Every structure is written in C-alpha cells, then in structure tokens.
Amino acid sequence: MSTSFDLNDRVKVIEDPTKNVKQIQDRVLEEIVTRNMNTEYLRRFLDDGDGQFDKEHFKKNVPVVKYDDVKPYIERVFNGEPSDVISSAPITSLLLSSGTSGGAQKIIPCSNTFLENFLFINDLRMFVTSKQVDGVERGKGMMFFFATKPPQIHAPCGLPVWSATSSYFKSDYFTHRPSNWHTSYTSPDDVIFCPDSRQSLYCHLLCGLVRRDEVVRVGSFFASVLVRALKFLEDFWKELCSNIRLGHISEWITDPDCKNSVYPILGGPQPELADTIEHECSRKPWEGIVSRLWPNTKCVETIITGSMAQYIPALEFYGKDLPLISTIYGSSESVFGINLEPLSEPRDISYTFMPNASYFEFKHVDVDDDHGIVDLADVKLGLYYEPLVTNFSGLYRMRVGDVLLVTGFHNNAPQFRFVRRENVVLSIDTEKTNEEDLFKAVNIAKLRLESSALRLTDFTSYADTSTVPGHYVLYWELSRAEDDPELIPEVLEDCCFAVEESLDAVYKRCRSKDTCIGSLEIRVVRDGTFDSLMDFFVGEGASICQYKTPRCIQSSAKALDVMEERVIARFFSKKCPPLHGSIVFPI
16 A cells, blocks of 8 residues: 555545445455465465466455464464465564453564555544644644564564554654654654653653643553553652753653653753643642643544543543544554544544455354355444454454444445454453453462352452552452351452463563553452342343343443442452563563
C-alpha cells in the first residue's frame, strides 16, 4: 500500500477504496497469493493447482487456522530458517502480541508492508480527526509513548522481537518522519526511548507541563496507560512543580539521554508557571484537570474499546467535557481500519475496514464450521463475526480472536464495533486471562487450603481499576470443617500468590512492573453469598435451570454490590510471581 499520496487527496483515498471493496479485496488476495505461492506453507495446500491464482481454489484448500496451527512455521523462522518458509518478502522483525484470547503471547512475522500500512492508516486517522476537531492541527500532542531504545531481545535468527508499536518507534519511518502537526509531540524522542518507564513517564509529564499552552491533544495508545499517567501526576505534581520552579530535574532521573533532552525544554527557573500548575493541582476534586492544566486541549485520544472501556469513567472525570477519541483498530496481525466518526459517543464507536490493508474474511460466531465464512464485502448488518487475516507477511486465513458486530457501512465498506476478545474474562493492561486459565489457577491455589479447615465453595472475579495500578479481585466463599475456624492470613495470602504464579507469562510480565498490575486480592465472602448472587441473576431474567455462576461479574455493577455487601475479609499476594527464567519480551 502506498503512503505517498498527495495531501489534498485524502478524501479520495478514503472514498475510492470504500466504494470498490470487492474489487480491491480480490486484487489484494491475488497479490498476496501470487507472491507467496512458492513458500513452503502455501505449497502444502496449492500444489495441486495449475500454478495460477484462483480465489476459490485458495479458499477451498488453504485451511482456516489459529495461531497454534502456524506456530511451528513461525518458530522455524524465529530459529533461523529462511523467511520463505512462510513469506516470499523478507521478514524484517517479529512482533510480540499482547496476548491471545487465552492470554498467551504470539510472535507474528512482520515485513515492511505492515509498517507502511500502519503509516497509511495513521495518516488517514489524523486527517479525519482534523476535519472534525477544530484547531487540533495547531499545536503539539502530549502523548504517552514508550519504547526502549535498542531492541533488548533478538531471536536466534537475529531479528528483533518487539511489540507492533515499538516496531514503529524503532523504525526509520519514525526516526525520519516528516515534521508536521500530527508528528509533533511535547516530549523529545529520547523520553519515548528511555529504558526506565517510570523516568519516561515523569519526563513526559514535565515536558507537557512546561509546554502546556502548546498542547492541543492528550493521549496514549491505550486508555490504561493514560489513566496511569494521570494517577502518577496526582502523586508527583508537587515534585514536578518544584522542578519547574527551580529549573532543575529531580536527581532520580538518571538516564543521561532522557535528562539531557529535557533540560533545554525546561529552560531554567519558571516560578510563575509553577505557581499556576500548583494552584490547579491543589484544587480538589481533580475533575476536569486535563483542561485546567492544558487549557488549549481539544480532545483526549486513546483506544477506549474492548477491555479499555473500563477506563472511560476515569477519563471522563479527568477530561470532563473533552471528547474521547478512539481512532484506529488494529492488531499484530494487521491494521484493520479507522473510526470515521471520531466524535461519536464511546458506546457508538465503529471502525471502517480499509480493504487495501490485508485480505479479510469473517467467520460467523454462531456457525461452528467453515461454511459460515464470508468476504468483507458480504458481511451482514447486525451479525457478529470473528475476522480472519491473510496478510503480506506470511499469515493465511488466521483467526484473530476478536468478536465484532457489523453496525453499518461507509459506501460499501463495513463498519464494525469491537465487542470482546473471544473467551477473555479478565484484563487490566495488555494481559488477557480467559475462563479456562482462571479455573486452572484457582484449582491450583485452593490446594493451599488443605493445611487449614477451609474449603473453596465457589468463586467469581473482576478486574478492579479503581486502584492504581489496577488488580485482579477474586471473591471466595469458603465452607468450614468446624464451626468457626480462623482465617489464617498466611494461608490466604499464599492462595493469592498461587493464583498469580499459575497465570500466564503476559500477566507475570505486567505484574513484575509495579505500575502495570497490582497484587491479586482475595475477598472472602460470608456463607450463602453465591446463593444470593444466583437469586439476583434469576431476578434479572436468567433461567434457574441453566444458571451457571459467572466467573467474572465485571459488567454488572449490581452484581458487584451483591458481593461487596457480603465481604468479611481481604487478603493480598505479598510477592510477585517468578518469571522462571523464561524470556520476557519488551513492550
């Protein structure tokens, strides 16, 4: 996909592809298959053809797969075999996904086409934003971006392994980006690349406060990061004001590149600016603090769909009347599309798929076999689908694991609302914990109760984001082998740790960073609580014959109230789960 279109032709670049969805999708598939027909992976399925592209032959013979099906091929490239195991184009890096629906990290092959598509979509979304948010192009963005400077992990093949966002920040596309409004940030690049995320966050805030009058948009890739940054500001505003007042950066900011790049922005003592910031931060509550500290801000820009929707109330509190804009839908497998109505309410956000990004198919979620698969041009309004991706980097008909709802069309291009990750029940940051993994962890943890007179009767859970950092909460109802046994803190704390120790590597990686996920908590509830929970759901219309205890009650404030009213004790994990020496990939 070309990114060199004239700046005045962006409307055409949106309108033409969305009018010609089927033709463009067919052309994209033909280009991908023709390029890669001689790869080892596709030869397995297409060798019985005549060597010419045939769409129906491709769809009939190339299977729909999950990551585990193609993992052996990716591992071969990871371990040093040539890229043509899966892709005719050179694999330039390996992208580390945040986690599948089961919470396991995926390593996705990436070619330069991925970054070109990312730049294309990014450029379009800023154009759309500028058309609907007046004045957003006349200033800088205070964006909380993070990416360590050198790649800390290389695969045995020598390729860097990093997240999709880090692959962009560490590429020539970012280093040599054009100087314009949507690539202009309050922080220098060295702050983004600081290896210590705590120092980086502090310096992002320091630069943003010093340049407060230039800020027209505030944001991050994910809402969880932005909320964390604003909570961090609540804890450190006095120190930040002192730095601004004295023209000196705190001694604990020790990264030399970060520190040296920030000093010119600080520009010496600024006591009047410090007084202004101090006045606003000392006023309670902090409702509308974003507009108060950055008075020219036009919008808050961050992903607030999916698991990030839980942070909307916090962002609405801090931003007050500022619009929340969620602009791009993408994954490590592909960029998908943009939100053409950025000022829509959070509950109404839909993404228009761009047909030239990858070849997309859709599996009807209510159909178990491959007969429920349709092309992008053939999805139906009001139905739920899981997208399949065939991309330019070696993935063919791979299930993404998202559930999407078709909400409308822009010309002939479908618009989708993100509904959920398939089978995910808990998520605070980039981890995704599904019901099966949660069951396994709880079953292991309850064995620790054998040393006491207690037995686990039932449990449910939710992700508590009212604390910073957020943390998992498990409600446990315990039966007693004697009338009134003591709740031994050491035993319950050990159960908390056992659950954490049994969760996946993505959770442990986030948990090891004290700004990402906090200590898991078990809240013990009194006898009969889960009977009351069942009564509640039956009263709401659930069938008593088919009732199953929900393993997560995140979506029901009333159900949470039922549990909270019956809590009799709280226990926390006292230590972080070990990473067992396995490779921990950088964010």
